[in-house]
Amino acid sequence: MSIRKLFDDIRSADLFNAFWKYPEEKNLSVLASRLPHIKSAKELRSAVAQICNYVFEENEEGSFLYTEAQNLLKHAEAVVEKALAMASVTGSNSDIISIKEEKDKNKFVVWENAVINKLCHLYKESLLAFCKDMPVYEIEEHIKIVLYGRRQAQHSALEESAH
Numbered sequence: 001m002s003i004r005k006l007f008d009d010i011r012s013a014d015l016f017n018a019f020w021k022y023p024e025e026k027n028l029s030v031l032a033s034r035l036p037h038i039k040s041a042k043e044l045r046s047a048v049a050q051i052c053n054y055v056f057e058e059n060e061e062g063s064f065l066y067t068e069a070q071n072l073l074k075h076a077e078a079v080v081e082k083a084l085a086m087a088s089v090t091g092s093n094s095d096i097i098s099i100k101e102e103k104d105k106n107k108f109v110v111w112e113n114a115v116i117n118k119l120c121h122l123y124k125e126s127l128l129a130f131c132k133d134m135p136v137y138e139i140e141e142h143i144k145i146v147l148y149g150r151r152q153a154q155h156s157a158l159e160e161s162a163h
Contacts, residue, residue: 044076044080044115045076045077045080048072048073048076048115049073049076051069052069052070052073055068055069072118075114075115075118076115079115080111
């Protein structure tokens with residue numbers, strides 16, 4: 001699964017801007033586009049922190065997005081600290097640089113997957129919270145909008161009412 005495609009799909013399909021609105025120029029696709037160039041867990045933590053800080057600036061403390069960004073930032077810090085602690089325990093001055101690079105790459109993949117999983121989890125949680133008190137019909141309509149876009153969902157609704 002391509003992280004760039006995943007985040008672009010989430011961003012482009014997400015029409016629920018009232019509950020999931022990252023500013024256009026600092027949204028998840030920015031993080032996705034930077035991932036291929038990021039070489040360490042610290043750099044990825046920095047990219048996540050930049051996005052979260054922008055969310056903090058744009059939203060009131062205590063709001064859903066503010067809290068969600070805080071949780072993501074805490075998770076990022078914890079995962080990086082754990083990765084760095086593991087690196088210092090297992091790391092040794094090896095003459096073979098390629099082995100160290102391979103270990104670093106593996107640690108980065110573990111970190112990257114943790115961030116992807118956390119973002120997906122947060123997105124799923126926000127979607128569940130958003131739909132929790134809605135009638136089934138409304139949830140179905142929102143799912144159609146997310147999957148097919150607003151116009152396509154309206155078109156399929158017209159087709160269903162014609163039958």
